[in-house]
Amino acid sequence: MTPSTTSNLLVSPAELAGERVVVEGEPYRHLFRARRLAGDARLRLVDGEGRARWAEVVTIDRRRAELRLLAEAPARDPSRRVELLVAAPRPERAAWLVEKATELGVAAVRFLASERAVRGVDAKSLGRLRRIAGAALEQCGGARLPALSGPHELTDLTGLVLPERVYLLEPSATAPLPAGGDEAAAVLVGPEGGWSDEELAALNATATRVRLGQRVLRVETAAIAAAALLLAG
Amino acid sequence: MTPSTTSNLLVSPAELAGERVVVEGEPYRHLFRARRLAGDARLRLVDGEGRARWAEVVTIDRRRAELRLLAEAPARDPSRRVELLVAAPRPERAAWLVEKATELGVAAVRFLASERAVRGVDAKSLGRLRRIAGAALEQCGGARLPALSGPHELTDLTGLVLPERVYLLEPSATAPLPAGGDEAAAVLVGPEGGWSDEELAALNATATRVRLGQRVLRVETAAIAAAALLLAG
Secondary structure, eight states: OOOOOSEEEEOOHHHHHSSEEEEEHHHHIIIIIISOOOTTOEEEEEOBBSOEEEEEEEEEOSSEEEEEEEEEOOOOOOSSOEEEEEEOOOHHHHHHHHHHHHHHTOSEEEEEOOTTOSOOOOHHHHHHHHHHHHHHHHHHTOSBOOEEEEEEOGGGGGGGOOOSEEEEEOTTOSSBOOOOOSSOEEEEEOOTTOOOHHHHHHHHTTOEEEBSSSSOOOHHHHHHHHHHHHTOO | OOOOOSEEEEOOHHHHHSSEEEEEHHHHIIIIIISOOOTTOEEEEEOBBSOEEEEEEEEEOSSEEEEEEEEEOOOOOOSSOEEEEEEOOOHHHHHHHHHHHHHHTOSEEEEEEOTTOSOOOOHHHHHHHHHHHHHHHHHHTOSBOOEEEEEEEGGGGGGGOOOSEEEEEOTTOSSBOOOOOSSOEEEEEOOTTOOOHHHHHHHHTTOEEEBSSSSOOOHHHHHHHHHHHHTOO
16 A cells, blocks of 8 residues: 555564563564665564554664664554454454454454354464464554454353444344444454344344345455444544 | 355356256256255346346256246345456455455456556466356355456556546545445555555546555455445445
8 A cells, every 4th residue: 555664563562661672583584584674774663552662773683683662653543442243254264354354453353152153263263363463463554453352152242341332234234334433333243154043132132233235245254344334434 | 144045156147048047067066965955945046247036946966957047136236336446466365355345246356567566467367266256246145246357557547447436545645535425436456565656646647545544454455445435335
């Protein structure tokens, strides 16, 4: 979209609060070998929690580089808080969903256990998805990672501290999902086989039914289209 | 999203205009082996050009089935015509883009040659993308396939018969891409390395600059988010 002249690097909140950061291993190879950053390079460090700072290179050795942290940098996170609550799709589709949700600035992706969902997520797959989110955050220049969690039982959604505005995507609904807005919102995206009647009854109590076109969208397509709409403006 | 009780089958416009259709090969295996459609099944046949008809099974043999065409069926295509003009991304990302664009009901995906684009598309990759679009159309229940073409030279966009409304996504623009609307629209999505100055000068003459958030989105993410916005409502 635009020349990404600044390299972004995801560090821990503790590192971002300090004065120096040492870059080793894979991030070192990516920045100082593949991208060939030189001693006069300026980087943007982000902590995954919405804070960003500029940094300059102090030293580059053969295996590590040291950076000095500078002033605060723009976070480039959307102000609206949007959560995606999705019936867990297959791993490759979940990966794509998390990458795109991170780029768009979604605040959380929660994977739901559902009667007709393909399969759940586990600690290992969440770890992989977190690495994908980290890479996407560095690529797009945001500062806040989406929270990733699951599997959540539909009967236990109250444990999630949902925003007041919760939408349920349903092709049979009459109202379209509204674009834009400021208030925190969550979107429930069911499995391609649909929610069971029991699940739908439980969800109807907390959610407003809306539609996103007339077609049967895949879980990740519906989730990303909904995120794009809610984060518009 | 909702139980897809009806199986959709993409056939040629000539077949859809006839009275009987013979199903063989891969579609036969998918419908009558994997999905185990029986003699009382009702199908929805679509021609990829926006027409759909119901069909019933006449005979199922070991290698083929014969369908009888019935009344017109709903097309489930968006009324707005939206085209995506994108700097060609890597093959796997192009595949995702085409799948998602098809699901959302985009009318065309045109791949642009660009100085900083990763690579172009060729006849072989367009053929693969057309098969992906066909599968996505059957899955989502639309009736119109997106036109897929390229590579197009930026200096030769006039050959494309663009709609009057052409948006150029640029993170530096001040106006956001507007959601919803009825008039035909096209969106230009540049490579992640950005357009060159020459390219930008050529595009500025025909397009309105708009932005989609403050981040550097990947080509396919920007394209799908833009399609979701333009097709909203």
